[in-house]
Amino acid sequence: MHFPLTSYYIPYTLATLVPLVYAQTIGNVSPWPPGPGSSLVPQAPNSELTQILNEIDPSRIQATIQKLVSFGTRHTLSNQTDPVRGIGAARDWIASQMRTFAAASNGRMTVSVPSYIQQPVNGLVLQPTNISNIVATLTGTSEPNRVYVVSGHYDSRVTSILNFMDDAPGADDDASGVAVSMELARVMASHQSAATIMFAVVAGEEQDLFGSNFMATTLKQQGKDVQGMLNNDIVGSSTADDGTVDPNDIRMFVSGLPPSNTAAQNLNLASIGGENDSPAHQLGRFVAEVSQNTVTQMNVRAIYRPDRFLRGGDHESFLAQGFPAVRFTEPHENFAHQHQDVRVSNGVQFGDLIQFVDFNFTARVAKVNGAALWSLAQAPGTPKNVKIDTSVLTNNSTLSWTLDPKADAGYEVVWRETDEPQWSMVIPVGIVNSVTVNLSKDNVQMGVRAVGKNGFKSPAALPMPS
Structure with a gap:
């Protein structure tokens, strides 16, 4: 033949x-x-990637989270001009840190603060409000239009979504995710990447995914080929509310049928049994393959749903634009430490306080993200x-x-x-x-x-x- x-x-x-x-x-x-072929052996990190992952520093992650907590509140509606308190002070500090990281890149990494004015939304935004993201972009040397994104959100909240006056430490939700994105930007800035990596810190997540929606729609309008987005939201604690410690597991939420699909596209996918083979599922499989090894010391538990019940996150903004995206969240959430006024009630400490964050665990989550990001960006495109x-x-x-x-x-x-x-x-x-x-x-x-x-x-x- x-x-x-x-x-x-x-x-x-x-x-x-x-x-x-x-x-x-x-x-x-x-x-x-x-059948034909041989057993698939998972991709292992090469020497450069191993070096990158070993440079991720828990003490740097701790310092980042401590600094973010020090701003008192990072509520979307909080003060944007006070130099020491509120979301504006946090924004300016994050951008300054990112620029410091970019200085080691010989011009390959640039930092921007894209912003827009969000008009009032009933029950979420009281007056026209500036929404600012901070993005450090490590431009690809050979494929600059192929893009991978890692992100955390820097806004925080307490019990009432409109309470922008009281302290909202946001140590776990989501200074931990911000620390992952910033630490990876610091470590990868001195390396050359084939494809572009964007280290994002977005705003307005608690209100309605405002910052990530702005970023995803902008990338879509610019015609960027975003082939993967990793969202880190609540990745700071390895301890369950019953005291059980789970230091080597991370959950990865993976969406099924793409929300950007038409009904006809979904029917076509279902007709060949492809419900479990969407682009997001392929991204999730890839992450699980390359990120579970002796360097990360982590197990990645893939959960095939967009997010937890009654919850959502910034990856959904990217999924809505047709981009593959997944979300990382700690294995056992303690809801007394999320979206709560800081208080003690019946002997129980409520509030998203830094004392409940495990910095070594967050560093290992950063290694999972780093292994996936670098492996994606150095490989040919999908x-x-x-x-x-x-x-x-x-x-x-x-x-x-x-x-x-x-x-x-x-x-x-x-x-x-x-x-x-x-x-x-x-x-x-x-x-x-x-x-x-x-x-x-x-x-x-x-x-x-x-x-x-x-x-x-x-x-x-x-x-x-x-």
């Missing part, structure tokens, strides 16, 4: 099949025979226009995609049983834009990922029927 130079065929004959072996117990049969041929009935599967010159080590087909959460098998196919594998599309889920000569591999893309 002849195949064009841009195609590749994976032979899979009956001789390669491992026969079914019946177990001792009557009716108990071993799993399906293995393959585009990935298709699977459904024109004829066959037990083979033919996939195609658009060649990317940055995929200078070729492509891999990854696959898994449909009820498995992670890709489990991989088939290297070389620098081609089409491949036929003797693997039935009816039985498994498949994806295509790009590979760079530097060893970094992209998230996989689900093939859609051609």
